[in-house]
Amino acid sequence: MIGDQRPVPFVFMRGGTSRGPYMRRADLPADQETLSRVLISMIGAGHSLNIDGLGGGNPVATKTAMLSVSDDDWADIDYFFAQVAVDKPLVDYAPTCGNILSGVGPAAVELGLIAPRDGATTVRIRMVNTGARAEARFEVRDGRPVYGGAQSIHGVPGSASPVALQFMDTVGSRTGTMLPTGQVRDTIDGIEVTCLDVAMPMVIARAEDLGITGHEGSEALDADAALFARFEPIRREAGRLMGLGDVSDKVVPKFGVLAPPQGDGAAAARYFMPWKTHPTMAVTGAQCLAACLMLPGSAGSGIARLPSGAGQGDAPFTLSLEHPTGTIDVTLDCKVTNAGLDLRSAGIMRTARLLARGDAMVPSHAWPD
Secondary structure: EEEOEEEEEEEEEEEOEEEEEEEEEHEEEEOHHHHHHHHHHOOHHHHHHOOOOOOOOHHHHHHEEEEEEEEOOOOEEEEEEEEEOOOOEEEEEOOHHHHHOOHHHHHHOOOOOOOOOOEEEEEEEOOOOOOEEEEEEEEEOOOEEOOOOOOOOOOOOOOOOOOEEEEOOEEEOOOOOOOOOOOOEEOOOOOOEEEEEEEEEEEEEEEHHHOOOOOOOOHHHHHOOHHHHHHHHHHHHHHHHOOOOOOOOOOEEEEEEEOOOOOOEEEEEEEOOOOOOOOOOOOHHHHHHHHHHHHHOOOOOOOOOOOOOOOOOOOOEEEEEEOOOEEEEEEEEEEEEOEEEEEEEEEEEEEEEEEEEEEEEEEEEOOOO
């Protein structure tokens, strides 16, 4: 303790289009109830501006990552993610986050959990929340991650050093199957949706069926209270049909909409977190939405402008999804078959940057001796 506060060492990083504190799991409470109190206090959840914590007043800036050396034979690092709410004192451990994953490799170096050689470095990561696996490839120089570079991603100003993510075990991330309802399409409250579990369980609809174009900006969508009132009951019922139980206070499944492209992308996509529109696009959500575009008979079938031969052979291909501030490219290794979609892996290019380091101060009432 320092006075009536407890210090927790952390590095504060931007991972993709999200940011938050990355910490060693061993430096935090073992029991989940105390851990939740600590993270709520650390982020300042329960206030729209997170004024008494490190949060940024938006779900993309109230995320946390807890890292440890993995005891898995395959993985180097275990990544435990927590989504802290903005204006409610809540923590959800059900999902994982692909954008925050972008910073896991560099953060593991910064926190002393691994000591890679200089040059191109691959860190194998087990996502504790879902059991999925991913590889992060980034540059190391003089024993430290390289952050400066020419890679740019929409939703982040400037450029930085690339972090290449390759996702395995994407199918059935939470439910164990690609189509947890057993149907390619379900009709809920008169709206046709596809309930899909690829990297992230999602409920996906066509934008036009909800009375929007799918090209709106995030602020315009957030101001459309009728839209959220329309899809939230659909999301809750879909959660029940997907075997996720009562999801009224859970962020999973997420909700997404697809529309024909407005620019040069394969399709337009909007992703909801779920009670606020993502200002760009989630990495896990992008994989699920891209898979929906390729799945025959799905809510996204026939929408996309596909590359020649996409899904017809063994060669990976890239789909560009248009989001509110630009595009995100998803490289799919998949094949369309008579049985549906054989999805082997997905890859996305991101960037990450160390923003700060030090101690996050946790009040003693959240974590007493």
